[in-house]
Amino acid sequence: MINKKKIVEELIRFLDERYSDAKCSLDYVNPFQLLIATILSAQCTDERVNKVTCTLFKKYRSFEDFARADIEEFMEDIKPTGFYRNKAKNIKKLSEIVVEKYDGKMPEDIDELVKLPGIGRKTANVVLGNCFGKPGIVVDTHVKRISQRLGLTDNDNPDKIERDLMELIPEEKWTKWSHQMIEFGRDICSARKPKCESCPLSKYCGFYLDKKGVM
Template sequence: MRESKTNKIERAKGVYQSLFAEYPDAKCSLHYKSPHELLVATILSAQCTDHRVNQVTLGLFEKYTSPKDFAYCNVSQLSKDVHSCGYHNQKSKSIQGASLKIVEEYGGQVPNNLDELVSLPGVGRKTANCVLGEIYNVPSMVIDTHMVRIMNLLKFTHTKDAKKIEFELMALFEYKNWVKLTHLIIDHGRAVCIARRPKCGACVINELCPSAVI
């Protein structure tokens, strides 16, 4: 039997409350000290762990201390500097391209709206929403691999398309909780709802999850 939207909203509320109680300190795990550093770190995080990104940016942000440093750097050297994050050639071009546009068109300030953010080279909705939520406190959702997988397990969506998932979840969860929700799901995905070996018996939302195996 198909679940009604009303029931889904109630179940979503329960999921959020349970995860918030379990991970009250959940937050962005990328290390940064400025909007631009978060932008760079988020670009590097594609297909790479946050732990690895933090290891790389520790030295990277000492070497490149401003958007201008990234904008006018030697992109081949930048590629070497971020090599261990994977896809280093593309990521270095994206970082330099985005930084150049920020410097030359936005006065060195990272834009604070979705349309301008996604106009930056290498910046998609995931990166843009991360910056909007973390820096500018704009209610937004970052749809990463944990969100895709767990929201499918919860039957809140039946697609792998990140943009479609984003809009489906916006209709289920309160907008004031959108930013926190992403961090809760990421922490839960790392600790309990692990891709190849989910610990359903230890899961605080197993009674709300149609896919739980107990």
Template sequence: MLFDVNDKKSLKRRDNILKALDEKYGKEYICYLNHKNAWELLVATILSAQCTDKRVNIITKDLFKKYDTMEKFAGADISDLEIDIKQAGFYHNKAKNIKNAAIMLLEKYNGEIPSDLKELTSLPGVGRKTANVIRGNIFNEPSIVVDTHVKRISGKLGFTGEKDPVKIEYDLMKVLPKDHWILWNIHIITLGRSICFARNPDCDNCFLGNFCPSKGK
């Protein structure tokens, strides 16, 4: 049961889902990663790859005290930084990427975080998902973040049949009204962590009910 932009029932079902999400979770652009500025959000988002945001917030609490400027990350001893972020997993890559991203930002961007997708993804460790988090959260640019929850649940809801995150992003751009692009990720993460679990979705207690074609599966 795939979404069809020319089908009134599809549009109605989409609107019902968006309305239910808005009423349940609100329309505020909340962020689950603790940060005080754009750079800290970038670091936290790099760390969040294949790691819970809860764990990231534990790590960054001390990390952002020890490295309180971009310059300190740029000059960090890589072995020390690896230990500081080890609990996030993939720590060799992440430590190197965070340090090199800081260096590149200071050299090429005067220490400012760019808003352009190409410029953001040119930074080491920053892919499309991380770049869109920054664009949406820091610059308020309509952008769809396709993470593991959006990938899984957008498929369940019949909003995409794709598996490639970029194709999913383009499908969702057609399905979702632009004022819900940023909200979609926030709402779907909240839903995915509380009801629509990856392992064992709690369909019986899901407020989307029959709006979801995958109910009970």
């Protein structure tokens, strides 16, 4: 417990030094676009999402446009992002709901957002944090993996991990911290071949210690 605090302190110091300008790497110009881009980014790199949304947002400029979309055509539009049937259906359905129930403007409340199809806490927190100044911890695959390796949580469920991290990280840092963790994960603490040699936190890391123990 006391040890977790110490690890978090060092982690935050490292992240602030190394990833001081971390931010969302999805391309968007308004909350509507970020919401759609974040849904498309599930199990897909931001790079590919940006390639798709670059043309997609010229064709669909509002929730009304997606609500009216031809589903087959829309599926083709987003195909390279993977899971395109589910994503297309969810975005169309969600857009219909936003048009009907919310007058075409997305709700800015996490409990309302999460009710929409295709939106979980991860997606909701990305949009709320980056567009509406409402801090939230984004538990994606990177945040989950790093938090587990460093022993900041014993849970495997993203919702529980989010709660564990909320206890450890100062609220005003939640959004920025999430982006810093994601860059850290892509850069050093990757899933496959993490660069433990260049990680200042390896002495606290279960993954690194296990790896050394076996060797």
